[in-house]
Amino acid sequence: MADPKQEQRDAFRADDPAGGPLTTDQGVTVDHTDDSLTAGERGPTLMEDFHFREKLTRFDHERIPERVVHARGAGAYGYFQPYESCAEFTRAAFLQDPSERTPVFVRFSTVQGPRGSADTVRDVRGFATKFYTSEGNYDLVGNNFPVFFIQDGIKFPDFVHAVKMEPHNEIPTGASAHDTLWDFVSLQPETLHTIMWLMSDRAIPRSYRMMQGFGVHTFRFVNAQGRGTFVKFHWKPKLGVHSLVWDEAQEAQGRDPDFNRRDLWDTIEAGIYPEWELGVQLVPEEDEHSFDFDLLDATKIIPEELVPLRPIGRMVLNRNPDNFFAETEQVAFHTANVVPGIDFTNDPLLQARNFSYLDTQLLRLGGPNFAQIPVNRPVAPVRTNQRDGFHQSKIHRGTNYSPNSLGGGCPALADPDTPAFRHLTERVDGHKIRKRSPSFDDHYTQPAMFWHSMSDWEKQHIVDAFRFELGKVNAMQVRERTVEQLSRVDHGLASAVAEGIGVAPPPRQETPRPAPSPALSFENNKGDGSITTRMVAVLVSDGVDAGQAEAVRGALTAQGAIVEMIAPRDGEVAGAGGAALAVDRALPTVASVLYDAVLLPSGGLGSGDPLADDAALRFVENAYRHGKAIGALGASVPALAGLLPETVTVASNGGDPVADRGVVTCAEPTAPGEGFARAFAEAIGAHRHWDRPSLRR
Structure with missing residues (x-):
């Protein structure tokens, strides 16, 4: 079966042959590039040396701004294939035909550190997938945690400022063991659920190939009849979910700071292709308020014991990029890149991401034409009235407005029977107000559920992680305040952490004791016992x-x-x-x-x-x-x-x-x-x- 993304890629390569002599950007052949043109053997360099000027100028300008978060990454191409038609709950074309393979590009990343940081730091990992579908590009932009630190996007700048390196000395690089993060955490209890994940071994994966991925937010599927269904996305690795331990992670940073990146590259080069299963949790619209948490709260999960995962397809990564900068560095993901059959909810964090991602790409990639970069280019036809701008690579003809008669009405709007994107019709009303719903207020039950779902060895690793992280915090009041917050999750956890960081254990108080969710433990995510790629x-x-x-x-x-x-x-x-x-x-x-x-x-x-x-x-x-x-x-x-x-x-x-x-x-x-x-x-x-x-x- 032909791969449309590969065909597009081959066509691009044809315009960039590797053979032939060296030339300037204007195609002028160059026979010497080791010495500048000078007045005599020891004289000054002459400004008429256009090859020298072009070469140096291009070098001076070849760096672009790195991502503010998720700067350190690795990527690969592959395909997604559904198991069966999902027409019952979504009209998305790439989820209909089990014989169709949709090309994908996946980028894995760490969050806090710059491009030069190490792979094996304790951090959230990004897991972003670009589907090149017949109806346009769909980006499932997720993480290896199913929850996020904050509930509303207006806090995103504050959280990122707190988790990044401290502004006065830009320390620590790629790490979260410092005062500003924990000050923020101790003052924002909504962070606690994700912090529990961050202190677990989930934050130091053995490899990208053994790492889960989550869409984090609650999205909507919409079927051909216009019926909506809430959906949570889960990527489950075929090899099982495995991690490093903290001692290993620290040594690996010195032995091989590219540990995860190299692992992904080497296994694909060896023909051992990583594979994940895509599962969904589906909630009928009428059941939106059937839980003791809010589906729109990105700091919460739907326990799999309440809504089991439904496997709907698999993804295989089978090709490494040809050029890291052109592909992995320039790939542009956007949570608002959706296709017919997939829609948004009113999750306040998701709404903010829908604005922020596009805004970021405009700066990083130099203007609005970044979708013409090959790794971002859809395989679906693109016909817009947008023109000009930095790095416009197309030569447009005809009119650039709608409606028009001079251009024959082209590009024409889709007729009602065409599968165009249509937002789910729903009624939304309310007063303008800066106030969060009370349904977002419970910040302790799900962190407690996570804690009580862990095996004994996992709990010990979490305690050790808290002791390490908080042990590097200089402000004792921040340590004390964090332990006080942990005591609302579990008194035993808080006391164990307090003992290791030199603060008084908090008084015992009533804490939630929810039923555990076995799916959260590594013990229940080991895979099938295969030793493939071990x-x-x-x-x-x-x-x-x-x-x-x-x-x-x-x-x-x-x-x-x-x-x-x-x-x-x-x-x-x-x-x-x-x-x-x-x-x-x-x-x-x-x-x-x-x-x-x-x-x-x-x-x-x-x-x-x-x-x-x-x-x-x-x-x-x-x-x-x-x-x-x-x-x-x-x-x-x-x-x-x-x-x-x-x-x-x-x-x-x-x-x-x-x-x-x-x-x-x-x-x-x-x-x-x-x-x-x-x-x-x-x-x-x-x-x-x-x-x-x-x-x-």
Whole structure:
């Protein structure tokens, strides 16, 4: 099936051939670009050197303003395909035919930091999808949290000013552990629900491919009969929802600040395409007021136990951009880019975004013609009466007003039977007033629901996150005020946080105790146990059982894992039988935080103790502390056993594998059988094993 976006892309490339000699912007061929034109070999540069002037001028002006928020991002192309016709509740053409694939471009991003910040900071992640539909571009501009910090867009400048770097010293970069944010949070309890998400491991995703996405707002579907249905959008990754832990996130910033960006790029280049399922929560218009919260409140979710998700299609990302600036940096999303069958609600935050996004693109991209940039260009025909402006690339003919007779009435308005966009007809009236509805007033029940939905290890990570963030706040009154707000969510949470940041625990008070929502916990979003794209490090050195290492690599690779041989040096290592084993990466250049599991084959890092090397010891220790799968074979088993707590069981003899809380061992010194590979893959597929005892040291 032809991809209209690819056809458009190929046509654009045809106008920009890569071959041929270097030219100026005017097409004049250039044969020398290393030296300026001067008066003599050591004389002054001459202003008549038009090539020098053009080259330098273009360089001086090639940067554009970065996004105020979501500046740091990565993107990819792909397609969306519905499972079945959704005509029952929407007339949107791209949601009708299960055989039709709609091209998409997706941009993932962090929020707070500038373009040069790291990927693995604790932050909200943007998840914006541009659908190039036959009826025009539709932008689903969301985040990896289903809720936002504020309820009304008039607070958006205040929130962003508070969360960004402090104005006097522009510190911290890409982080939220500072006074101004927490001052704002402690004075605005509506932020608490999103703050709970921010302090959870949801804020440090393992990869973009293992991250949920949400439309945040309540939108409307409108069907062909003009009937509206409230809708919430959810992207669910095929690989499950997984995260880093804070210790890993911090080290990854130093080891590889492009950790998430590189992961997305490398897996697509390798032909391992990320996939998400699009689900919707549908609420009939007559049930708008059936909940104990307001559907128009962007700080609230609809628990899936009240309105289950309905899967309606899948998205696959299968192509990396050709040029980061031209595509990922210049892509322009806008919440008001909708198509027939999708409409807005009166959510006050959504209304503000509908204004702000367009206003932002006009500045960033130099004027109103940014939709002509290839990554923003619709595949649907564009016929408007808009002309001129900066960077107009079209040569228009004829009239530019409507109605007209001189241009034959073109472009003509759609007739009543044409599927044009029509807003849902509804009655709206009321007094002009600056006052929020009382239905927006409950700021504590849903944060409490989130807290009580977490497993014990998730709760501990949230407490640790609050302690870290508030521990960097200098103003003690801000710490105290934040803890007081947390006490209205849960007294145990507030007391645990207070103990770690040096403030008095608040007095016990009545707090909400809503029913938990199991869908909010990582424990219920692990995916199907697949190890596809999981990174496995095999620690090797001279004397390793090369055949054994290769056998395990083959078994794991066959299941989709990416297995790398890690040695103290690059090049090759000599196996126990003399066979050479190619090294993928040198141990000093990597760390366990970059991998999902580690294997010690027999011989490991030498014929003696495979953990005698300090770097290898840290590698395995950190993998254990971070709950990752660890495997050991043959002579490496006793060495690993000496590191682990006595309560962790390891194999002592025979060829059968022993698996205990993600530690998989086999004492058989020869090539492992299918049983070991199967048990090790199962441990990797569980992602984390938080029920382990602490290490001996």
